[in-house]
Amino acid sequence: MARPRQFDEQDAVIRATDLFWRRGYNATSVRDLGAELQLTPSSLYRTFTDKHTLFLRALDHYRATDSAQAEQRLDAAGRPVRRVLRDWMLWLVSCASDGESGRGCFVVNTATELGTTDAQVRQRTEAAFEVTRQALRSLLREGRNNGELPTDLDIDAAVELLFTTVLGLRVRERAGHDPERLATAIDAAIQALGSTR
Amino acid sequence: MARPRQFDEQDAVIRATDLFWRRGYNATSVRDLGAELQLTPSSLYRTFTDKHTLFLRALDHYRATDSAQAEQRLDAAGRPVRRVLRDWMLWLVSCASDGESGRGCFVVNTATELGTTDAQVRQRTEAAFEVTRQALRSLLREGRNNGELPTDLDIDAAVELLFTTVLGLRVRERAGHDPERLATAIDAAIQALGSTR
DNA sequence: CTCATTCGGGAACGATCGCTCCCATACCTC
DNA sequence: GAGGTATGGGAGCGATCGTTCCCGAATGAG
Numbered sequence: 368m369a370r371p372r373q374f375d376e377q378d379a380v381i382r383a384t385d386l387f388w389r390r391g392y393n394a395t396s397v398r399d400l401g402a403e404l405q406l407t408p409s410s411l412y413r414t415f416t417d418k419h420t421l422f423l424r425a426l427d428h429y430r431a432t433d434s435a436q437a438e439q440r441l442d443a444a445g446r447p448v449r450r451v452l453r454d455w456m457l458w459l460v461s462c463a464s465d466g467e468s469g470r471g472c473f474v475v476n477t478a479t480e481l482g483t484t485d486a487q488v489r490q491r492t493e494a495a496f497e498v499t500r501q502a503l504r505s506l507l508r509e510g511r512n513n514g515e516l517p518t519d520l521d522i523d524a525a526v527e528l529l530f531t532t533v534l535g536l537r538v539r540e541r542a543g544h545d546p547e548r549l550a551t552a553i554d555a556a557i558q559a560l561g562s563t564r
Numbered sequence: 565m566a567r568p569r570q571f572d573e574q575d576a577v578i579r580a581t582d583l584f585w586r587r588g589y590n591a592t593s594v595r596d597l598g599a600e601l602q603l604t605p606s607s608l609y610r611t612f613t614d615k616h617t618l619f620l621r622a623l624d625h626y627r628a629t630d631s632a633q634a635e636q637r638l639d640a641a642g643r644p645v646r647r648v649l650r651d652w653m654l655w656l657v658s659c660a661s662d663g664e665s666g667r668g669c670f671v672v673n674t675a676t677e678l679g680t681t682d683a684q685v686r687q688r689t690e691a692a693f694e695v696t697r698q699a700l701r702s703l704l705r706e707g708r709n710n711g712e713l714p715t716d717l718d719i720d721a722a723v724e725l726l727f728t729t730v731l732g733l734r735v736r737e738r739a740g741h742d743p744e745r746l747a748t749a750i751d752a753a754i755q756a757l758g759s760t761r
Numbered sequence: 762c763t764c765a766t767t768c769g770g771g772a773a774c775g776a777t778c779g780c781t782c783c784c785a786t787a788c789c790t791c
Numbered sequence: 792g793a794g795g796t797a798t799g800g801g802a803g804c805g806a807t808c809g810t811t812c813c814c815g816a817a818t819g820a821g
Contacts, residue, residue, distance in 0.1 A: 369787090369788060369789065370786075372798070372799095396779080397778075406799080409782085409799070417779075418779065476676050479673050479676045483665075527748045531736060535729055538676055551721050556756075567766075594810080605771085607769060609809090
């Protein structure tokens with residue numbers, strides 16, 4: 368029934384995610400979004416309700432694509448655990464640098480910009496964080512079980528350290544820090560897991 | 565000559581720092597600042613030129629007080645290096661929680677919000693980061709020299725790991741994460757330094 | 762005291778903010 | 792084809808943005 372859309376809603380969400388990711392929530396205006404998504408204010412509001420709702424959509428899309436890809440790359444699937452972890456972290460601080468640099472992580476940027484002020488946003492960032500922690504936990508458990516990591520490794524402590532390190536790496540990538548130094552930090556974090564094997 | 569100020573400029577900078585710290589640059593309006601600093605727009609602009617310049621003043625003030633205090637707490641002065649490091653990191657994630665929580669680190673918040681877009685801001689955040697790294701380096705060197713840390717400790721790598729961890733801790737404090745988990749991450753980071761002594 | 766100078770207070774500038782409304786247009790259903 | 796419906800385009804809403812200007816008040820210098 369009625370006239371169909373002339374734009375792809377999913378594509379619009381992708382462009383919105385990119386813009387929010389680079390500039391943050393407050394620095395991105397509805398008119399910026401309109402120009403980037405190539406749709407008028409009326410279409411934008413009819414489709415996405417308002418700026419805040421579109422931002423939540425962008426966060427959800429980021430989690431369903433970028434975050435999901437990160438989680439997938441953490442799946443060992445028989446490969447050496449240390450290698451998987453190292454490649455994963457190196458990818459985290461370099462993937463955003465393809466083409467243009469300093470985007471960091473959309474979730475981390477959002478968490479620091481909005482803090483705990485927005486309940487809906489916080490729920491999503493926390494969920495994204497928890498997924499990462501769980502993926503790290505699974506990987507470390509697998510490494511400990513198959514002997515690649517020390518049998519007395521404190522998984523909970525290692526997860527907290529690695530997860531915290533990852534957040535720091537994301538901040539540093541956003542801040543434009545030297546990739547070699549980030550690589551040094553990554554190797555040090557992995558070495559902290561212990562020396563078995 | 566002429567009429568003197570009725571307000572304390574330094575006190576105004578302190579209040580401005582507090583506001584920028586909590587809300588970030590873009591989310592803080594000049595009128596918000598005026599209400600907090602209890603001065604009219606004309607006084608604000610006559611004294612601080614404009615919003616951006618006042619923000620730089622706030623960043624400088626933060627570095628001269630909070631950052632300087634952090635650096636000071638990293639000075640071992642004969643105390644055990646691990647203990648100094650642990651107390652320092654615990655203080656980092658708890659000091660901002662006195663009274664009101666989730667402020668994180670003003671420098672980290674700024675670096676993630678503005679990224680590398682603002683040259684004047686970036687210069688200041690990078691300078692603050694470098695000070696922290698140097699303080700960590702000095703502490704680790706002292707620990708290695710007096711036998712508290714392994715003699716074969718890779719100082720550069722350890723600095724990168726600790727510094728990255730600290731940034732992650734700041735993000736997590738801002739995000740309202742459980743202090744106990746942050747403490748777990750801190751202990752894991754220190755344990756990663758090695759087991760001598 | 763006089764005067765130049767800077768102050769505090771506040772109105773108001775143009776621009777932009779997030780958002781709404783209207784209408785001709787284009788499509789699906791019947 | 793006719794009718795109902797959601798679309799795209801765009802003017803424009805009130806509010807707020809960062810900033811400027813003006814003016815009476817208060818002060819130090821001569």
